[in-house]
Amino acid sequence: MVGLSGAVIRIQQFLISPSMEVDAVSILKSITPSLEASKHKGQAGKIAVVGGCREYTGAPYFSAISALKIGADLSHVFCTKDAAPVIKGYSPVLIVHPILEESYSVRDEDEKSILEKVIEEVDKWMERFDCLVIGPGLGRDPFLLVEKNSIRKFDCVSNIMKHARQSNVPMVIDGDGLFLVTNSLDLISGYPLAVLTPNVNEIEGATIFRKGVSDFISNGETVHSVSSFGSPRRCGGQGDILSGSVAVFVSWARQLAGEPSMSATVMGCIAGSVVLRKAASQAFERNRRSMLTIDIIQHLGTSLEELCPVLVSR
């Protein structure tokens, strides 16, 4: 396990490691499944986003809707009670669970029983999920994410992550989920099915996707870059599209037969990067300075189709 200062040194090593521009489109094509009339609902992926609180409702929406736009069959959001009606109002296609509690609505003596209820609710679904996204718009409430050395004994999201890990469910960790893991590295340390998507970082065992002018993806051994043209607009929420997209591609990559030369998490990150960058470039061409995150979401389908045309088997 590495501490935060260790993680910072590793960021520097990560950045100076030689990286190779990867053939991202070939990887995308190799993991994207065909559409077959015989397939049933759920086989193309069931994704769950854990995030959304009073302040942030956009981030979990962007992430969850992007998973559907990439091609997942079902997309769930586990959020606080206050955020749920707002997120439901954005779209009827998302399945929204208003189960998380913030500390202002929980008495100290009720914490344990409420935590148990939250975990019971999530556990009902856990085995069915192909990938979780932890953190978009989660906020920093101490009953959601416990801080290091806090006197607080319980928090909801660490426990959800522990249960996901026990069930071998992959996790893409972004936004406030990154804040949580930098305070509790053991949540993901040594877990090969964790993907972290910070602006810069590295933690042993997990796959790191460092976002920027070029995206760098590493599992600690090799570094792959994706530098295809994206967009010069940096409006908020593009990282959320990425987390939802990567979740779907990781779940697809895990279905590959044989022994692929890269891990499912690395392949899923590469595929997510190339599709998002293409969608961002298309959205920017059309909207220029007024390009918004929702414009990129509208181009996810056409970008994926251009890079990896759909194959329909009857």
Ligand SMILES: NC(=O)C1=CN([C@@H]2O[C@H](COP(=O)(O)OP(=O)(O)OC[C@H]3O[C@@H](n4cnc5c(N)ncnc54)[C@H](O)[C@@H]3O)[C@@H](O)[C@H]2O)[C@@H](O)CC1
């Ligand atoms: N419309 C919306 O509702 C939006 C909400 N957003 C949410 O807003 C909240 C704050 O997002 P910000 O963009 O300010 O924060 P970031 O997504 O940049 O980072 C969140 C946290 O991750 C950690 N982190 C990131 N990079 C790190 C590194 N290299 N090393 C160590 N730790 C690192 C830090 O604790 C940081 O505060 C998040 O919940 C985010 O999901 C954003 O996603 C933008 C859109």
Ligand SMILES: Nc1ncnc2c1ncn2[C@@H]1O[C@H](COP(=O)(O)OP(=O)(O)OP(=O)(O)O)[C@@H](O)[C@H]1O
């Ligand atoms: N300077 C850049 N030029 C081109 N593309 C970029 C640049 N920076 C980031 N990107 C692309 O945008 C994607 C999202 O990265 P970004 O840095 O916007 O995330 P973020 O800051 O976490 O977003 P959010 O607002 O959702 O929190 C990256 O994967 C990358 O492909």
Ligand SMILES: [Mg+2]
């Ligand atoms: Mg972000």
